[in-house]
Amino acid sequence: MAPVGISLESQTDRTMQMDRKPLIDRLAIFPRLGLANLPTPLEPMERLTAHLGGPRLWVKREDAMGLGFGGNKLRKLDYVLHEALASGADTIVSGGVVQSNSQRQVAAVAAKLGLSCHLAVYHGRLEPPTPEYKTSGNAFLNRLFGAYLHDVPWTGDRNAAIRTLVGDLEAKGHRPYFVPYGVSNALGAVGYATTISEIEPQAARLGFVPAAIVHCTGSAGTQAGLVVGAAVAMPNTRIVGIDIDAEPARVQADVVALARNASNLLDVPFDDAAVEVVAGHAGPAYGVPHEATIEAIRLAGRLEALPLDPVYSGKGLAGLIALIRQGRWRKDEDVIFLHTGGVPALFAYQSALGI
Template sequence: MINEEHNRRAFLRRAAIASLVTGLSGSGIARAQSSGGKNSNVDFAKIPRLPLTTLPTACSFMPRLTKALGGPEIYIKRDDVMEIAHGGNKTRKLEYALADALKKGSDSVITQGGVQSNHVRQTVSAAAKTGLECHVVLSVPSPEKKQQHTSAGNYLMDVIMGANIHFAEGSRSATVEKVRNELISSGKKPYLIPAGASNGIGSLGYVNTARELIGQWKTMRIKPSHVFVASGSCGTQAGLVMGLRYFGNTKTKVVGFSVASSSESVKRRVRRVIDQICEVIDVDKGFIKDEEIIVNDEYIGEAYAYPSEEGIAAIKGVGRLEGILLDPVYTGKAMAGLIDLVRNKKLKKPKDLVFLHTGGAPALHAYASNFL
């Protein structure tokens, strides 16, 4: 009886949210402030989006870091401060992915990532908020630390929030397909969210962010020459590049710091996601030129999920100078790259540099031995 009542309430909750998503009216759906780029036949405001956090996030000056590096001025976009289980960039992507899931009548979601995945944590949180059953397929990028990484940080939060956890048997994609088939056989209607929610739907979150930044920069009276971001599954970088150009900024360069793969490999992935976004918003795939996809792979360190010495130093430095926590897998390495480029004057005509903080601080707990 208790389970029946729980299921009934969960169904009613999903139905109420889905009606808001489908109707595109009322407080549950955020409308864009403008229709978007002149090159698109789609009204960006009418693409379903399910608000999961309060926007905009802050874009703030970093005075002490700027002084320590001797200029130019450095700013930070605080996408680590959101309302979905400690926030992060995936929250913005999930606003579009879950809106699509609910519109399609899904009652469950499946996603994947590493055992300390920030994306998985945010997906589990957002699914709980919307009443969707959540299944996550996890791999262990650093097997020798499995016990440490499955007792703290993001994994601990996944457990607390009720994730159905499946460890990958071989490839993650094969395990995802197995879980999907099992859910369908049991009568469920699962919705697949790729790693990082980095596809044409999810990456709309950062097309929208680009518009948000353009508005903030105008208010702040700054004209950034570069935006810097950690690039893993590539949807954030792809969305930013597309969004800046789509909403009229033709000058600011988006620099992605790879956290796992060669620059050429990451560029191909960014290109693929950009092409997917173009399909969603009906823009010609030649709208973004290949030369606008900028990736630096010099700060990866040993490998993905293994902290680098430079990254650890950057985390400590930013923590002590600005009171801001970065993470050892993504933002720490990206900040190490930014610091090196500024300190050694490797940027051409840098001005009003913006660092996109994509979150990840919960993982610090799982990497405590690197700091203590």
Template sequence: MSVEKLKSNATTRIEFNRFPRVDLCHQPTPIEEMPRLGALLGGPKLHIKRDDCTGLATGGNKTRKLEFLMGEALREGADMIVTQGAVQSNHVRQSAAAACKLGMKCHVLLERRVPDRDESYEKTGNVFLDKLFGTTFEFRPNGLDMNAEAMAVTEGLRNAGHKPYFIPGGGSNATGALGYANCAQEIVDQSVQSGLHFQWLVMGTGSSGTQAGLVAGFHILGYDLPVMGISVRQPKERQTGAVLATTQKTLAHLGGPDIAPDKILVDDGYVGEGYGIPAPSTLEAIRLTARQEGILLDPVYSAKGMAGLIGLVRSGFFKPEDNVLFLHTGGSTSLFAYEDQISEDLA
């Protein structure tokens, strides 16, 4: 795509000032080339969008969502937030930090979603930081409707005299996804400024809001950048349905046009045994990205996303002349909860 076409696509803007928002995020986050990893794989030019550098509590993709979610919470007069996630949730860590920054309380429900972990799993990594931020929390067994559980706790706190605001897991609703519609506009602006057009964006996809926000944003902006979500948990059909539903709600929230279901792209070939369980390809992605580019990935989301990117390059999915952008969603603090498994791989 020519620079002139890029500039033409950038003339459409999304007006985000009509939504309540607080300033939590270092942005724009940089886009960097990954020349050594690209050369090692012998594929297209690889680039990385450093949303691990958003600033809040070591950064991560949830910070962009929380700008809009916490803005809405303050508008509603909330004095505390309630949310949920897996034990080593990056979303919970960033939500807890956002609450501290705004002088609010944070109560969370942690799902014991990952089986066969030792007791240190619930003490280190993100859990340690949750405690540092003064979060109160309670655990739940695997397999429950965690959003329903958290909503019930929210109602109980309201009846007890608090003013709680409920945030769904991952911050993934139409409000939270605004953060990644905004990121889509940021990527378009960076492309215009650099003259660099990407043919693909690859990312790990879980609770759906990050991928949905990007797809919705690019759709409204008329920017042709397909987003390949590498599922970290669910089979392709379920993940595609979840992302499509959140995309449609986000577009409705923004007043954008409808989108065709075939615009939602998901690859479920890198889930392995399940959520939070690193596959051999996950561990390889952590090692290669660290040793080739000095970049840390997490075992739950970003490394499975990178494993997907590596696998797609090796399979010849991309053209040699393509520029491929990987979205780094952060989460390296959870590396400490997987130290034994990663150390075995390194050995």
């Protein structure tokens, strides 16, 4: 029996060694373009902390990534568009609603790489909330960055019109590369795990281990990357996604599926129980800001000079504020708000915000 015992023990040792491989080494095997300005800052929010009476609040500035007004999709695109170039693509194809931050970032990266960019612009997911909705903010930047815009009706299928565009472009002799809605695929989620490999040492230098990282979640790649990265590098930090799509069950299922695929790519363990999607802070519908969103945008602006948008980051902070008011964390705990970007949309909603 002894040899069996010994071999089992060494097998366990090997598994533990594998589990201990640092996240940064696991990420290093995936090639990236290096277009995003990283690491993004981790800053204290002392005035917002004082206003809410704790916990100690910090903000991870994913809005400050540089290229094309920054935002969370750039981390994913750093990896996904490396694959596009490696595959010999000459055209990037993606899509989103009129004020999509994702397609604006796709347009920005394509411009920077000298690739042509075609975008399926979905109309009808929401009624335009302002006269400037269709022309300002991200819609304006898409044109500025030189993307070709194709207006299509919203059917609920986020990727169908993008795939149709890919087919049309192929038929015309282009070499298109498909970027899914929200840049949410397994490789994008792997790319987003890099956020954890930044936060862990940044927080350590500042002398804390966060109890939670809170952020808004939609097409799921951001949360999937955070959950998978935290499983390896920040096991004592809870990732809390605030649903902004008003579809919490769909978001939860998508995060679990993407995290599973990303954890396979990174060869790390994954537990469904690590996925927490909080419902009830999306307002009446996707893209429609409610009172709590506007309160969060005002507070962040007046107390921290932190611009948030009414579709994503404003709802994310509204959710965090609600959880704090419910007493989720002790005053001496540290909580990071992940600012995922989206600031250009603020201008497309200006007249609806009453600010």
